Amino acid sequence: MSAHCQLTGRQPGFGHHISHSHRRTRRRFDPNVQRKRYWLPSEGRHIRLTLSTKAIKTIDTIGIEAAVARIRTRGGKV
Secondary structure, three states: OOOOOOOOOOOOEEEEEEOOOOOEEEEEEOOOEEEEEEEEOOOOEEEEEEEEHHHHHHHHHHOHHHHHHHHHHOOOOO
């Protein structure tokens, strides 16, 4: 599963591990991404979305129909 949110577009960030001796090695900061299933009443079917936890809270606020509209305007497939 790719660490990419379909609603917010949140992706991994990159940085360094810094050891006690201050050696730097590359690391990856993944967003907290979950797979969640929603009922889409307008289409009469369930959809499964890959969302960050912030996006899940956003859907609770604006509703699934508005969230799907945002995903589709960004060019995402639902």
